[in-house]
Amino acid sequence: xxxxxxxxxxxxxxxxxxxxxxxxxxxxxxxxxxxxxxxxxxxxxxxxxxxxxxxxxxxxxxxxxxxxxxxxxxxxxxxxxxxxxxxxxxxxxxxxxxxxxxxxxxxxxxxxxxxxxxxxxxxxxxxxxxxxxxxxxxxxxxxxxxxxxxxxxxxxxxxxxxxxxxxxxxxxxxxxxxxxxxxxxxxxxxxxxxxxxxxxxxxxxxxxxxxxxxxxxxxxxxxxxxxxxxxxxxxxxxxxxxxxxxxxxxx
Ligand SMILES: Cc1cc2nc3c(=O)[nH]c(=O)nc-3n(C[C@H](O)[C@H](O)[C@H](O)COP(=O)(O)O)c2cc1C
Ligand code: SF4
Ligand code: SF4
Numbered sequence: 001x002x003x004x005x006x007x008x009x010x011x012x013x014x015x016x017x018x019x020x021x022x023x024x025x026x027x028x029x030x031x032x033x034x035x036x037x038x039x040x041x042x043x044x045x046x047x048x049x050x051x052x053x054x055x056x057x058x059x060x061x062x063x064x065x066x067x068x069x070x071x072x073x074x075x076x077x078x079x080x081x082x083x084x085x086x087x088x089x090x091x092x093x094x095x096x097x098x099x100x101x102x103x104x105x106x107x108x109x110x111x112x113x114x115x116x117x118x119x120x121x122x123x124x125x126x127x128x129x130x131x132x133x134x135x136x137x138x139x140x141x142x143x144x145x146x147x148x149x150x151x152x153x154x155x156x157x158x159x160x161x162x163x164x165x166x167x168x169x170x171x172x173x174x175x176x177x178x179x180x181x182x183x184x185x186x187x188x189x190x191x192x193x194x195x196x197x198x199x200x201x202x203x204x205x206x207x208x209x210x211x212x213x214x215x216x217x218x219x220x221x222x223x224x225x226x227x228x229x230x231x232x233x234x235x236x237x238x239x240x241x242x243x244x245x246x247x248x249x250x251x
Contacts, residue, residue, distance in 0.1 A: 086118025095160025
């Protein structure tokens with residue numbers, strides 16, 4: 001049996017983990033990419049098997065994930081869920097993701113919080129997930145498989161608090177250097193269409209969610225966080241940069 005995947009992955013780490021799990025379980029069938037600004041409404045039947053993942057932003061799920069999951073409906077479909085986070089903390093994100101999915105009709109039956117390179121400070125958790133992390137994920141996948149087949153689906157308990165922690169993004173957008181060759185990739189791939197279609201140097205701060213996709217994909221490394229913001233983030237993350245956090249799995 002093949003597995004469907006539903007994910008938001010700005011810098012690519014979450015997508016890799018979600019795909020790894022689905023591939024371990026039998027292969028990828030349907031793909032729903034929540035970063036697509038033109039995402040069409042879709043639904044999953046009771047018998048489909050789905051893996052859902054997103055990154056952690058400020059201990060929460062990105063607000064765009066909750067918004068775009070509003071277009072995805074489930075019919076008591078069992079889902080395996082995961083969040084990836086950059087070695088600081090995942091706080092309420094996994095709980096929030098599972099809560100949103102329950103409201104959409106899904107039943108989260110197994111969940112994971114996985115450490116991945118920090119997309120805002122790539123020197124933090126730079127090598128995660130490691131080969132060992134992927135081995136652990138393969139074991140998790142085999143346990144998760146049993147959860148899809150159990151007679152009664154019971155929602156998995158995960159850590160986190162309600163109300164979820166408050167978080168707002170830094171009031172900055174990536175800036176563009178003279179190395180830009182106007183290839184347009186950042187314009188096409190921005191999940192919120194925040195970059196001016198005719199001028200990649202202009203970003204709409206009211207639309208930009210600071211997801212870092214444009215920074216990660218720019219072939220010229222022309223898009224970067226403003227130097228001051230970069231410095232502030234690296235300083236804030238310095239204490240956690242030295243820690244090796246363990247992945248966590250819940251059944
Ligand atoms: C706006 C923003 C906020 C983030 N907040 C957190 C956080 O609260 N805790 C953490 O450990 N990592 C945090 N991260 C790091 C990401 O959760 C992590 O790098 C994730 O794997 C990125 O997934 P992606 O590559 O699929 O986009 C944040 C990243 C961004 C861009
Ligand atoms: S991806 Fe980089 S090089 Fe291409 S338009 Fe955007 S900033 Fe310029
Ligand atoms: S402009 Fe903002 S929202 Fe768009 S890809 Fe870049 S960081 Fe993400």
